[in-house]
Amino acid sequence: MSSLDLVPALLVILPILGATFPLALGLRYDDVGWTVATAVCGAVFALSLPVANAVYGVGERVWVIHPLGGFERPVGIELVADELSTIIVLLVAGISLATLAYTRHGGPRGNTFYSGYLLLVGGLMGIALTGDVFNLFVFLEITGIATYALIAKADGPEAAVAALKYLIIGTVGASLYLVGVGFVFLATGTLNMIDLASAIPEAGYDDPLVRMGFVFMFVGFAIKVAQWPLHTWQPDAYQHAPDGVTPMIAALVSTVSAYALARVIFGVYTVEFVHATPYLQEVIVTVGSVSVIAGSALAVIQVDVKRMLAFSSVSQFGLIVAAYGLLTETALVGALVHLVGHGVMKAGLFVCAGVIAAGYGARKVDEYAGLFARRPVAAGSMAVLGIALIGIPPSVGFIGKWYIAVGSIEAELWSVAAVIFLSTMLTLGYVARLLEKMFFTPTTGVPDGASGPSANGVAADGGEGVLVGTLEEADPVSRGMIGLAVGAAVLAVALGFAGATFHELFDPFVSEVFS
8 A cells, every 4th residue: 555545544534633632732722723723724735635646647547545444345444536536625625724714813713613623624525535325424424513513603592593403404314315325235235335336236226225225315415415495404504604614614515415416326326327217317407407496596585695695505506416417428527517616606705705794794785885995805806706606707607507508408408508597697686786786886884893994994905095914903804814705706717717627637537427
């Protein structure tokens, strides 16, 4: 075993073990959590780079596989970094490290918070890398427990209720998934994903245990990915979570669950199973399409910005699930690109919402009136990310939607193309409300919550009369928070020029799925 083969295990173990250090060191030192979290997340990001270089950097197909304890499958448990899981590893490592730039100044603070934060990173890494369906459940639960705790860090009873709601509904979703795992194990006698891909055809696609296993797994993931009408946990969780937590959970928690659903559909059950099961393709496409329309329509009528963005996520993940059901190479590439792009865009949008709430006191759409004059950089970043979310080129939002639309035409499912068009118009509707308020509606006064430099008309994010160097201590918005918002906006546009690169990265996985 080479040293590189140990890295997948380190990517999971390091943040989970690191989660104990803020609590342990907190017995002697105050506020050591951020430093520990930054060191651990920095190490995780650094470790992910050689794995990505090995998987993507050579001409031939390479997987980095670590058998835990040296036990090979089917007895042992494997962690696998392939062309699909590695891009999710990079996404989790990058966003978890970047979000710390917000929490350093914007909070939440405290050693217990950063222990939960690192536990969440470990759980997400485990979901991305695990090679068997049972340990996927284990890491889903680790991720869920950490997320419940982080949501509950916000002040007020609403956060506690939102966390409890997430706890109950999320546990139901994970339990349904586990029941599905039990059915599949009874039918095949194995839990390893690679072995299941060959064992399920041997058991028979029409085996009742195999089919019931898929049904329970799909419904469990539909809850985790917040598909309408199983989405009810997500708006409350996103709205009431601390502003420093929302970018992390909005960008990664449902995203990694959607990745896991793709792994189960295409890596475990395979395209042949979907084709062989009557009406299954139609069910997957319908569930996703209904979520697209319902999420977009509900987002349009929201007055709270974070809640509006939460319903937007219901729509965007619906588009990804619908693309899974199209069963074409182009649509699957589009779904995976949209998965990555949505993570970047939604993390940036929630960072901007947090910056604006901290510095300007605005949380409702109407309170964004005249924002560009007060926080020009934050408003500009939010505008760029909102335009990317609509799918206007050049942006990563456009690439994903374009591939999915072309895939729907290839599959001769024109209804999905129509859904994408209608969803784009609805997305334009709620993003345009924000743009109109920020850029064209004069402010009616200084809202409650505007403080320090902002209250005096000094924009600490680079606007007119900036005095960042001397006022940063008094300003609730730091350079790191602003830099994170700008960086997300730049990345959302830059990735819009990487369509060919995305296709090249995902092509080995997608080609094998449809071979």
